[in-house]
Amino acid sequence: MKQQTMQTTPKKKRLSRAASSIEPSGIRRFFDLAATMKDCISLGVGEPDFVTPWNVREASMASLEQGYTSYTSNAGMIELRTAIGEYMLDRFGVDYDPEEEMIVTVGASEAIDLAIRATIDPGDEVLVATPAFVSYEPLVTMSGAVPIPVPTDASTDFKLTKERLEAAITDRSRAVILSFPNNPTGAVMNDVELQAIAEVAEAYDLLVFSDEIYAELSYDTQHTAFSALERMRDRTVLISGFSKAFAMTGWRLGFVCAPTDITQAMLKIHQYSLMCAPTPAQHGALEALRNGREIVEKMTNSYRARRNYIVHALNEAGLSCRFPGGSFYAFPSVEATGMDDETFAEQLLIEEKVAVVPGTVFGKGGEGHVRCSYATSMDALQTATARIEAFVQRHAQ
Amino acid sequence: MTKDKELELIRILEHHGRIETDVLAKMLDENEEDVKTGMKKLEDEKVILSYGAIIDWNKVTTEDHIAAMIDVKVTPQREVGFDEVAARIQRFPEVTALYLMSGTYDLSVMVEGQTMEGVARFVSNKLSTLDAVLSTTTHFRLKKYKHDGVIFDQEEKDRRMVVSP
Ligand SMILES: Cc1ncc(COP(=O)(O)O)c(C=O)c1O
DSSP: OOOOOOOOOOOSOOSOHHHHHSOOOTHHHHHHHHHTOTTOEEOOOOSOSSOOOHHHHHHHHHHHHTTOOSOOOTTOOHHHHHHHHHHHHHHHOOOOOTTTSEEEESHHHHHHHHHHHHHOOTTOEEEEEESOOTTHHHHHHHTTOEEEEEEOOGGGTTOOOHHHHHHHOOTTEEEEEEOSSOTTTOOOOOHHHHHHHHHHHHHTTOEEEEEOTTTTOBSSSOOOOGGGSTTTGGGEEEEEESTTTTTOGGGOOEEEEOOHHHHHHHHHHHHHHTSSOOHHHHHHHHHHHHHOHHHHHHHHHHHHHHHHHHHHHHHHHTOOOOOOOBTTEEOOBOGGGTOOHHHHHHHHHHHHOEEOEEGGGGOGGGTTBEEEEOOSOHHHHHHHHHHHHHHHHHHOO | OOHHHHHHHHHHHHHOTTOOHHHHHHHHTSOHHHHHHHHHHHHHTTSSOOOOOOOOGGGTOSSOOEEEEEEEEEOOBTTTBTHHHHHHHHTSTTEEEEEEOOSSOSEEEEEEESSHHHHHHIIIIIITTSTTEEEEEEEEOOOOSEETTEETTOOOOOOOOOOOO
């Protein structure tokens, strides 16, 4: 028999101010709509279209067969951290001590959260170069701090400039979040351009959270790690992970490299909230670092060809699009149609069944642009760009 | 076309031989005429030998499609080593691939035909009777799982979900 309970209306508030203050991600609405459509081509997915390389999957299965099913040390398996250290030195020329200056995290996502929580107090301001990955601002807000967007735009190829950054700084500015190669614009910044940002960071004593998860996906130039810049190592929290380069999004594995005081503060939070990153994933990642270079190169070559294709095809279709130097997103302007980016994305989805993400989802700087992920098959890209062309022709002003 | 671009072109063509030149040009960030010239050059230099398709014959014909790999031991000939006997074997239309091997035998001969008897006849009447051939061991292929880097009977499904953010 069903138990009768007296319903009482809770008098105390039930939701935290932090949770109430943030909005659900803006990408979702589009995907919900796209998911109901047949023959819809999605250029909306922000993850590789490759399955994780077989040797990585195999290594993880082997680790399970051998019974590696318990927790690892809080900071992650020391073999993995050592391999990460060697990889970062070899690939990007930055040297970190695996014992003290590194934590293996549950995705770069957790690393970003930890970096903010370990260093930022309520009321502090955190500058976010936008358009940016959708998590940054909410994570800052949830820590009680205030995100201050610093917009970049097409006039500087979506690179952050010294002037823009300086203009946003106040007495309460504590840190800046950078992410180059960028999601959603694909912009990359070279060492000279980053050096200008470094000078501002130094002059105003800012921490720099540098999310370099797309570092491997730099198509035309060698990636510069922010901490490799002069005098920047001590104020940089370098965030990266396995999701994008190694096609390992579902494994939930990232890492962070930073000076000891910061990693040790992050480690306290990590150890109480997550304990450690998943063990099978750590074994897979170890294999990825030891024997994955060639496959990463193959995948990168494939993305590069698809980038070239989509940028030419979008321009031919009438949407002006720069050549993005990294990540796997093209970020064309939809100005030619006279629509704002939300209307464009919605109409394109309804009329032509192509899903793209409106740029404003990533911050004000994204206005008038849409994000097209080219991590999808050449066939799908050809069909999608043909449909976009038909759409633009119909709506061209 | 730079050497790097040429290599990129080769890599793309190896997997998508059928792709149109205007699409190729976009993928390479080159103009179409240069791509055409580049392809012609690679064909002339015999870097590109042919544009093939990988077919799962089981799906298109009910006729049997028999394939066998034959390990062949041969006596190498003075001066020309294995090349002369290889030159004779490779001309048989039944032979679809031929490799010189290290190990317990010398030549690996891939033979395809419509019947088991046809393949057997080829081995007994043509291959074994060559002077240089000492012995043959024929292995019939039972099933093709992977060929030229392509896995057969694999539905490539995009399992990516629509997740926020
Ligand atoms: C800039 C950026 N940082 C971090 C992430 C999340 O990475 P992870 O899967 O390692 O949590 C993403 C995913 O889209 C991203 O675009």
